[in-house]
Amino acid sequence: MAQTPTASLDETFDALTHSHRRYVLYYLRTHSGAATIDTLSAMLANELEGPSATPGTDTTEHIEVDLHHTHLPKLVDAGLITFARDRQSIELDGINGHDQFIDQAARVDGYVPPTAGD
Template identity: 30%
Template sequence: MVGNDNPVKSRQESGSDSAPRLSDDRLYRALASTQRRRLLCFLLEAGETTVDELATVLTGWTAAEQGAMGTKEDREQLRMALRHIHLPLLADVGLVTYDRESGTVDIEALAPAVSELIRESVDREQSSPV
């Protein structure tokens, strides 16, 4: 939905009446990005948030992982990627609701197996040696 001035549609508005399932290839494409897995994991714990807060949290997460300080430029670059790439994709798959106008993001009701897959992938990523 990039380029559309309307908020990204939820799965109910887009005509899909079921949450993403483990057998859905689109789910795995959405989870291919470390940033998307991390933001989903954050939303599973925190609930509704804003694009700005997500950018701050994810910039800090990456900086801590790298042992460096995240810059304002890093945060702004990530905020733009969230708004134009990551959140629209996740909304199209039915993992989040994203309102471009208000800048709010919330996790959709996910099947327990999907939530566990997200948490497990982030946990394993954090416990693997760099």
């Protein structure tokens, strides 16, 4: 059965309900559309704890588990990303024509992409 635009929009909005999923999409949209799970875990830890967050802490490990088991599968199901588990890489897979919602959510969240060198 072909997916209707309404179903696709519902999945997009559902995917945007959690801040971790939104920040993954924001990051991918501002960083060539690809990242590793380690990079995304560190980015999310930085968003939660600030620049002093260190890799390998409980926070980054907890975030990585949440990404693997909850957030990335939800984004995959919504057709927003692809996740190559064997390479631990995530790629933006097109955003179903709903990029304006993701961009607006980024503005509402106050997401400021890191500058080069960060």
